[in-house]
Amino acid sequence: MTDRNELFYTPEHEWVRVDGDTVVVGITDYAADKLGDVVYVDLPKVGAAVTAGTVVGEIESTKSVGELFAPVDGEVVEANQAVVDAPELVNSDPFGEGWLVKVKVGELPKLLTAAEYRALVGE
Amino acid sequence: MTERRSPLEAVHRQAGASFTDFAGWQMPVRYSSDLAEHHAVRTSSGLFDLSHMAEIVFVGPEAAAALDYALAGKLSAIEIGQAKYSLLLDEQGGIIDDLVVYRTGEDRYMVVANAGNREPAAKALIERAQGFDVFVSDESDDIALIAIQGPDALSVLLETPGFGVEGPGNDDEDFDRSATELKYYRAFPATFETKPVLVARTGYTGEDGFELYVAPDLAPTLWQALVETGGSRVTLCGLASRDTLRLEAGMPLYGHELGLDTFPVQAGLGRVVALAKEGDFVGRAAIERGPEADAPVLVGLASEGRRAPRADYEIYDGPGDDAGRVGVVTSGALSPTLGHPIAMAYVSPAVQAVGTPLYVDVRGTRIEASVVALPFYKRA
Numbered sequence: 001m002t003d004r005n006e007l008f009y010t011p012e013h014e015w016v017r018v019d020g021d022t023v024v025v026g027i028t029d030y031a032a033d034k035l036g037d038v039v040y041v042d043l044p045k046v047g048a049a050v051t052a053g054t055v056v057g058e059i060e061s062t063k064s065v066g067e068l069f070a071p072v073d074g075e076v077v078e079a080n081q082a083v084v085d086a087p088e089l090v091n092s093d094p095f096g097e098g099w100l101v102k103v104k105v106g107e108l109p110k111l112l113t114a115a116e117y118r119a120l121v122g123e
Numbered sequence: 124m125t126e127r128r129s130p131l132e133a134v135h136r137q138a139g140a141s142f143t144d145f146a147g148w149q150m151p152v153r154y155s156s157d158l159a160e161h162h163a164v165r166t167s168s169g170l171f172d173l174s175h176m177a178e179i180v181f182v183g184p185e186a187a188a189a190l191d192y193a194l195a196g197k198l199s200a201i202e203i204g205q206a207k208y209s210l211l212l213d214e215q216g217g218i219i220d221d222l223v224v225y226r227t228g229e230d231r232y233m234v235v236a237n238a239g240n241r242e243p244a245a246k247a248l249i250e251r252a253q254g255f256d257v258f259v260s261d262e263s264d265d266i267a268l269i270a271i272q273g274p275d276a277l278s279v280l281l282e283t284p285g286f287g288v289e290g291p292g293n294d295d296e297d298f299d300r301s302a303t304e305l306k307y308y309r310a311f312p313a314t315f316e317t318k319p320v321l322v323a324r325t326g327y328t329g330e331d332g333f334e335l336y337v338a339p340d341l342a343p344t345l346w347q348a349l350v351e352t353g354g355s356r357v358t359l360c361g362l363a364s365r366d367t368l369r370l371e372a373g374m375p376l377y378g379h380e381l382g383l384d385t386f387p388v389q390a391g392l393g394r395v396v397a398l399a400k401e402g403d404f405v406g407r408a409a410i411e412r413g414p415e416a417d418a419p420v421l422v423g424l425a426s427e428g429r430r431a432p433r434a435d436y437e438i439y440d441g442p443g444d445d446a447g448r449v450g451v452v453t454s455g456a457l458s459p460t461l462g463h464p465i466a467m468a469y470v471s472p473a474v475q476a477v478g479t480p481l482y483v484d485v486r487g488t489r490i491e492a493s494v495v496a497l498p499f500y501k502r503a
Contacts, residue, residue, distance in 0.1 A: 060430065
């Protein structure tokens with residue numbers, strides 16, 4: 001069970017879990033709820049260099065298209081094939097099985113704490 | 124703009140609905156999952172709150188004549204208890220709104236317009252009725268609308284207690300017979316808890332179903348009665364599922380497939396315009412001239428994979444950079460029922476033939492799609 005208080009967040013509704021020199025990235029339940037039923041996920045390729053704040057993937061619901069922003073600078077070391085195959089994992093388990101990518105990072109940028117993120121989304 | 128609220132708002136909040144702004148109304152967008160709600164309507168039944176729709180009533184000896192002049196269809200030709208899909212055109216032949224007209228009496232009609240077009244539709248109808256012996260009033264605030272759609276809609280309606288019809292005899296049985304025998308696009312006056320309800324076999328989902336027009340203060344009781352009677356056969360449905368349902372059914376949506384810049388014939392609605400009817404009607408001259416020969420026409424598109432064409436995506440006649448732009452998508456989604464992407468789009472008449480391969484620019488990637496016949500989904 002993920003403790004959401006130990007995660008970092010972005011204003012674009014990604015969560016970030018720091019695991020040594022790698023971070024795991026997903027989108028929050030708030031974002032998943034706003035999107036509705038996710039039916040398609042496009043993730044960056046393993047080995048791709050990503051830059052914080054740039055669009056690196058897409059999360060498409062029955063109703064709309066959401067963009068996945070990289071929360072950090074780094075290199076993609078893993079993309080979650082399980083969510084590509086079963087995009088509904090983003091809705092059913094956004095902080096667990098519905099994680100999206102793992103990125104190897106150098107220096108971690110300033111991210112939101114859980115309390116700051118909750119304040120941002122008004123919860 | 125004043126935010127408008129449904130008489131069912133408290134019921135929706137209790138049921139855990141998420142809300143969205145729709146034409147100034149706070150309406151439920153979903154209760155649980157768009158897909159679950161969509162599938163429920165295809166396999167059992169779904170309940171929709173459509174109280175935001177506008178109802179404009181015509182009463183008077185020249186109600187039929189006024190509507191024949193105001194609208195594109197021949198409304199004088201429909202019988203009492205019949206409904207007809209029609210169009211409100213402007214002088215240039217453009218579409219101000221698409222609407223459903225019910226003849227509820229010899230000299231009485233109810234015009235149901237889109238929420239977003241309530242003001243322009245009511246204004247145009249009132250203006251056009253000048254000079255006719257008819258009284259036109261916007262009754263939208265006094266009428267709530269609940270729709271139950273799907274293969275179980277009839278059985279749920281029949282089992283729900285409280286319905287009857289006016290007059291002598293056994294109300295329950297009379298109601299059951301009237302509802303069962305009611306044909307598609309027909310309506311009959313009934314009662315619920317002794318108060319009037321117009322029961323119409325109409326809808327916007329591609330399924331069998333009923334639309335129930337009632338006074339706002341009766342709406343919560345009726346809604347709860349349907350929910351309690353239906354049990355697992357009734358799923359509460361929001362506007363998101365309604366959009367994918369109507370898209371699969373190939374039904375146009377104002378602001379997407381229809382607008383002031385659209386001639387009916389471009390949207391495949393030429394048959395809705397009764398050019399053969401006697402007398403003038405607003406837009407006739409423009410319709411008779413018709414659109415330009417190369418005016419875009421509405422088609423269906425189907426593609427493979429999971430990435431759906433969306434509104435405003437551009438369409439090309441080839442996969443490469445040298446391809447020509449031949450159209451634009453108006454609505455699109457990954458079809459929950461069919462499992463592949465579908466879209467409606469306006470394209471050049473040169474590429475409208477069924478089977479023509481076209482390429483939709485999906486955020487920088489050209490996705491091949493085929494022109495297909497509408498509707499995408501038709502109930503068995």
